[in-house]
Structures are given as C-alpha cells and as structure tokens.
Amino acid sequence: MIETINLTKRYGSFTALNDLNLKIEKGTVFGFVGHNGAGKSTTFSILATLLAPTSGAAFVNGYNVSTEAKEVRNHIGYMPDFFGVYDQFKTVEYLDFYGASYGISPAERQILIPQLLELVNLSNKSDVYVDLLSRGMKQRLCLARSLIHDPEVLILDEPASGLDPRARIEMREILKELKNMGKTILISSHILPELAEMCDEIGVITNGELVASGSVADIQEQLQANKIINVKLASDLEKAVLFFEDHHRVSTVTKNPNRDMLSFAFTGNDEEQIALLKKALDHGLAILSFSQEESNLEDVFLEITKGVDFA
Template sequence: MIETINLTKKYGSFTALDSLNLKIEKGTVFGFVGHNGAGKSTTFSILATLLKPTSGTAYINGIDVTKNPKQVRKHIGYMPDFFGVYDQFKTVEYLDFYGASYGIPKKEREVLISQLLELVNLSHKKNDYVDLLSRGMKQRLCLARSLIHDPEVLILDEPASGLDPRARIEMREILKELKNMGKTIIISSHILPELAEMCDEIGVITNGKLVASGSVSSIQKQLQSNKIIHVKLSSNLEKAIQFFEDEPKISGLSRHEKDGNSLVFSYTGTDDEQGDLLKKAILEGLPIISFNEEETDLEDVFLEITKGVEFS
C-alpha cells in the first residue's frame, strides 16, 4: 500500500532523507519514530505529494507520488504537524467546504459530515466557530477533514503534538477506531509508548536514515540479549532465591524493591527454556503467583537504537 525505494531528499549539501526503503502493507498501522529533524516530516510531505524527492521513488497503492500526484491524492488523507484552519467558518461549514472541494454531492456531504463529527466526538460543536475550539478539538477536526473523501491511506504527522493528556487519550481512541476500520496508517509521534499500543510495526529514523524497522516485539527482541523476569510468590521466598540462584542462565537475582514477596533477575534463555524454568519451579513446590517478562517500551527501544548517534 505504501512503498519507498531509495527515497532521498537533499537541500544543497544537507541530506534530509537518505535512501529510505519502506514497505507498509494494506491495513497496517506503522509508527514512525525519530527526533526532531530526523526526516519524518520530509518523508510525509513526499508521500503527500507536497515535496519532490531528489532521487528515489515512492508509491501509494502502486501509484508513483511524483508522476501521478493528483491520482495519489484521491487515496490519501494527510494531517500535517502544523495546519491552518479557516477561523471564520463554523465546524460544519469547514468540513462542508472540503467535501465540496472533493466533488462530494451536497446530500452525501450532509450525511458524511454528521458521521465524521460523531467519529471525532465533535457533534456537539458542529455550529461553533473553528477559532473558538480548543487545540485538541482543532486536531480532531483536522483529522475529520483528512477523512472527508474516505481515503484508504492516512498520513498523520504528530497528531497528538501539544495535546493535554485527556486530548491525547481521545485522539488515541479515534485512531484505534480507524485501525479497526481497516485504514492503512503511517503516524509519527513523540508520545512513544502510545504508539506501541496501536502500531503493528514501527520504523526508527535518525538523521535521515532508517536504522530499524519491524514489529515492536521483534525489535525489542533484537535489542534485548537478556530478558528481565519478575516472579511473585505467596511465601517461601528464601527457598525461591536458592532455586533460582542455582540456574546457570540467571544473573542479577534480587528482591524487588517495592514488593518483598517478589524477585527480579536477568535471564539469557530462549522462550521455550523460560517456559521450562517456570514448569520446573512449580514442580519444585514454589508458590508462584505470577511469572512474567518485563516489557521494554518504545522509549527504551529508541534510546537503545540511537545510542551514540549525534543528532543534527
């Protein structure tokens, strides 16, 4: 659905995007992670047909974004990181203007706008002037605008930027609903843990180069040579300590600081060996309440991948 091949953008001697290769299948939610100036917005602007690459190609639904920009625009909904609104319009008028721009008949627009306002939770603000809306409401209105022609692909550049916690939660729930509708979404965000909840895959970009790409879990596994295991017991903590200390693939065994009935340790075994370890512990008679692997969030992934990278 979205593909880039050696996509490059240069400004003189400065390379904003360096041979980017991406392939995002239909129905996938892809999270683009990177620091400010990493190349995310440059990529999105090229995909949205607003910027021509220096070299390389990009395709939306098999259509070249450079050779057939008008055709591409029928398939995409683009939400930039900074956008303007027509303050003299009411919310419903704002969406009606864009619907008319796409050639949607008036009767169809009325039904569609009502549905979109309900989706982004703005039905109660349909007759309010745009300039009176909060930032979060304006963000949701811009998202509704990008959906007015029912695009297959959504390109969302920092949709949660500058929002308060409640507004971010509202935006996240809307994006989950769009995911359930089968939209193909490429989204960038600095709220990295929130991306992990909704993304099927992520790409990490630094200084114009894609340095990692894949599912969140696969990238975590690549980075974690050691797994951190948490074990909670109802009793027999000393017996448990002795048992785990004798295991050759366990190191750094300690009592959990906040819970006296829990242990934490580093484990180098495979997933199957981890399961065997739990089975062995239960057969040993240890009263285990929970046995789980610590999850690494996207912030940890990003910091690990970009370790030693100098941000320009």
C-alpha cells in the same frame, strides 16, 4: 499500498532522509517512531506530494508521488504536524469549503459532513466558529478535513501533539475506529505507548535512516536478549538469591525483602527459561510466581537508538 524505494532527500550537504525502503500493506496501521529531526515529517511530506525527493521513488496505491501527484492526492488524506484553520469559518462551513474543493456536490456534502462531525465527536460544535474551538477540537476537525473525500490512505503527522490526556484518548479512539473501517494509516507520534496499542507495525527512524521495522512484538522479541525475570516466593528469599546468582545465564540479581520478591537479567531463550524454573522448583524453592517483564515501545526505541547522536 505505500512503498518507498531508496527514498532520499538532501539539502546541500545535509541528508534529511537516506535510502528509505518501506512497504506498508493495505489496511495496516504503521507507526513511524523517531526523535525530532529524524526524517519523519520529510517522509510524510514526500508521500503527500508536497516535497520532491532528491532520489529514489515513492508510491501510494501504485501511483508515483513524483509523476502522478494528482492521482496520489485523490487517494490520501494528509494531516500535517502544523496545520492552518480558517478562523472566520464555522466548523460546518470549514468542512463544506474543503468538500467543495474536492468536487463533492452540495447534496453529497450535506449528508457527508454531519457523518464526519459525528465520527470525530464534534456534532455539537457544528455552528461554532473554528477560532473558538480548543486545540484538541481543532485537531479532530483537521482529521475530519483529511477524511472529506474518503481516502484509502491516511498520513497523520503527530496527530496527538500538544493534546491534554483526555484529548489524546479521544484521538486514539477515533483512530481505532478508522482502523476498523479498513483505512491504511501511516502515523507518527511521540506518545509511544499509544502507538504500540494502535499499530500493526512500526518503523524506527534516526538521523534519516530506518534502523528497525516490523511488528511491535517481533521487534520487542529481537531486543529482549537480556530479559528481566521477576520471581515471588513464599519463603527462603536468601536461598533463592544464591540459587539464581549461581546460574550462568543470570546476572544482576536484586531483591525486595518487603515483598519476598527478586528480579534478575536472563540471557537465555524460552526453553532455557523453562528449564531454569523447573530446576528452581526441583531445588525446593517455594515459588509463587515466575514472570518476564514486557518491554514497551519506549524501551524498544531507547534500546534501538542506544548510542545514536541526536544532535
């Protein structure tokens, strides 16, 4: 559905995007993660046919973004990180204007626009002027605008940027609904835990280069060479500390006497972790729980980009 092949964008001696290779299948929600200036918006602008690449190629639904721009635009809904609205329009007039721009008939628009307003939770704002809407409402209105021609692909650049917690939740729920409708969604965000909840796959980009790509679970697993294990005991905390400190796969044992708990870093695989628990039980330790901490998308991003200069 979306594919880039050695996609590169240079501005003089500055490389904003370097040999980007991506393949996003139909119906996938793909999260693009990166710091400001990493190359996310450059990629999105090229895919939306708004920016020409220096070299390489990009395709949306089989159409080349450079040579078949009109066909690409018919298949995508694009929501930039900074968007304009026509303040003199009412909400329903705003969508009507864009529907007409796409050649949708008045009769079809009359049916379609109320459905879009319902989807983005703006049905009660249909006759309100756009300049009177809150930022979150404007974000949702622009999402409705990008859906006006029922595109198969959505390219959403920081759709939750600047929103308060309630507005972010509303946006997240709308995106889940679009995912359930089978849309292919390419989305970037700094709200990393929310991306992990919504996305099937993620790509991490730094300084114009893709440094990791795959499912959230796969990338987390690759990075968990140093797992954190939490152990809760019924008794004998000090005995347990000495036992785990003596294991060659264990380091950095810390204890919480108030809760009869300890934690440690573990470098072994799953089988070695099972063997360690069995050995601890055979050793007579009164273990109530033995669990591995789950890393979130922020942990993944920090680990992947460790040592990267973001200047």
